[in-house]
Amino acid sequence: MTGNRLGNTVATAILWAAGFFILGLLVFFLAYILGQGFKVLSLEFVFGPAANGGVGPQLFNTFYILVLSLLFSVPIGVGSGIYLAEYAKPGRLTNLIRLSTECLATVPSIVLGLFGLIIFVNFMGLGFTILGGAAALALLNLPVLVRVTEESLRTVPHAYREGSLALGSTQWQTIRRVVLPSSLLGLITGITLVSGRAIGEAAVLVFTAGTSVSRHYPDFNPLVSGETLAVHLWYVRGEPLVANAEAVAAGSAALLVLVVLFFNLAIGLPARIYQRRLRGSS
Amino acid sequence: MENKFVVHDLNLYYKDVQALRNISMDIKKQQITALIGPSGCGKTTFLRVLNRMNDLIEGVRIDGKVLLDDQDIFGPDVDVVYLRKRVGMVFQRPNPFPMSVYDNVAYGPRIHGQRNKNKLDEIVEKSLRSAALWDEVSNRLFKSALGLSGGQQQRLCIARLLAVEPEVVLMDEPTSALDPLSTLKIEELLRDLKNHYTIVIVTHNMQQAARVSDSTAFFLNGDMVEFGPTETLFTRPTDQRTEDYITGRFG
Numbered sequence: 001m002t003g004n005r006l007g008n009t010v011a012t013a014i015l016w017a018a019g020f021f022i023l024g025l026l027v028f029f030l031a032y033i034l035g036q037g038f039k040v041l042s043l044e045f046v047f048g049p050a051a052n053g054g055v056g057p058q059l060f061n062t063f064y065i066l067v068l069s070l071l072f073s074v075p076i077g078v079g080s081g082i083y084l085a086e087y088a089k090p091g092r093l094t095n096l097i098r099l100s101t102e103c104l105a106t107v108p109s110i111v112l113g114l115f116g117l118i119i120f121v122n123f124m125g126l127g128f129t130i131l132g133g134a135a136a137l138a139l140l141n142l143p144v145l146v147r148v149t150e151e152s153l154r155t156v157p158h159a160y161r162e163g164s165l166a167l168g169s170t171q172w173q174t175i176r177r178v179v180l181p182s183s184l185l186g187l188i189t190g191i192t193l194v195s196g197r198a199i200g201e202a203a204v205l206v207f208t209a210g211t212s213v214s215r216h217y218p219d220f221n222p223l224v225s226g227e228t229l230a231v232h233l234w235y236v237r238g239e240p241l242v243a244n245a246e247a248v249a250a251g252s253a254a255l256l257v258l259v260v261l262f263f264n265l266a267i268g269l270p271a272r273i274y275q276r277r278l279r280g281s282s
Numbered sequence: 283m284e285n286k287f288v289v290h291d292l293n294l295y296y297k298d299v300q301a302l303r304n305i306s307m308d309i310k311k312q313q314i315t316a317l318i319g320p321s322g323c324g325k326t327t328f329l330r331v332l333n334r335m336n337d338l339i340e341g342v343r344i345d346g347k348v349l350l351d352d353q354d355i356f357g358p359d360v361d362v363v364y365l366r367k368r369v370g371m372v373f374q375r376p377n378p379f380p381m382s383v384y385d386n387v388a389y390g391p392r393i394h395g396q397r398n399k400n401k402l403d404e405i406v407e408k409s410l411r412s413a414a415l416w417d418e419v420s421n422r423l424f425k426s427a428l429g430l431s432g433g434q435q436q437r438l439c440i441a442r443l444l445a446v447e448p449e450v451v452l453m454d455e456p457t458s459a460l461d462p463l464s465t466l467k468i469e470e471l472l473r474d475l476k477n478h479y480t481i482v483i484v485t486h487n488m489q490q491a492a493r494v495s496d497s498t499a500f501f502l503n504g505d506m507v508e509f510g511p512t513e514t515l516f517t518r519p520t521d522q523r524t525e526d527y528i529t530g531r532f533g
Contacts, residue, residue: 164379
């Protein structure tokens, strides 16, 4: 008995310590990055044009490329996730699709970047463009989207589907009106996850969207080169000739962290509120 | 009395296992037919044949004939979606959708094309009244249905079904997850609904079958052992196995 109790105490202590280690790591990271970057962060820095030493264009490009890439990846990723979860019968074709998704998910982002360089930049002759960057980024995110969609649809109780079908609804009506709304939180979480990753992604974009920004700002032309914040961060640290590299890098890093944080809250909170209304705690 | 369903020589296989053997029975219009038997006897499987819910399960094979108003429900020109609108189902565990009470009831009419707000209001109120739930939920129509009690949820599922105006209501042990009081309410409700609908109910509870049904079928290991008027089956069963079951010697 005492042995069991001791084991329990030790296990609790270790798990508690592991949890707090993660928390501590996060706090340290945030404090360090924000502490370093905070003195650099000013309206001029965040929104100002490159000529004045600002990262406004990079910030703009980060969101522009993100939105474009989601435009490509969400319909295909969510679509094939729905297919796998709701329509696909077990069999060869389904296994093949699942295997392809898994393979695609294991491709390192630098390889996808080089692939983008070959296909979008050279073969299609786009050069370094926002469009090419968004397309390559979409490829990176596609498999994750497929998986999170499939998994969040699978958490919807089968009883909902049967209930809907037993009222004489078609399969599509069931998916659109019952299954998708019930799994919305999971879907949104998945898309947020993918977006957070996309905001911080550099390797894919270095070779496809390039490391320079348009002279105009904001420039909505998708066929110009568009350096993002993460790429900028990588670039200034690697380039000896950038004036003020230390400060610019620190500021960019802090801004990047804040952007991801803001993005998660902006999407996550409304989704949670919506979900709570569905569940109806009252 | 007129037949709603005529089942003739129905066999159902699940992969290599035969789950139903040579079932033949007539289900009368505007009556309550109860299906009783021990777990795994095939009564729920049989129920799910009647609105083709077994289509959703991989590996199920069916032969024989099931006629609904003289039309074979497995015929080539049958629209399964329309069949399920005519033959609705209430499940063992209440399964309201995660939306408001109102939206749950309006779900069926909406998918069948009803957009008119006034008309929907009317259908929702009428269905909730028919399911004896209106008085309890009229002040929380736009709150989530998942906040209702189990018994209320099950009556909501019945209301949701009535809103699409089915001809037949299939019930798969609708009270097995409910407390006695809620069970009583649903049994009372069944007697009212009988005037407008043909009802087939699977139940574990023999007293329930005896209380509410007009005819009862006793299933055992995939066979329909005995089928007849409820009173006869419970007082003068012809088959020894039926007698053993209803007197509680097994099951």
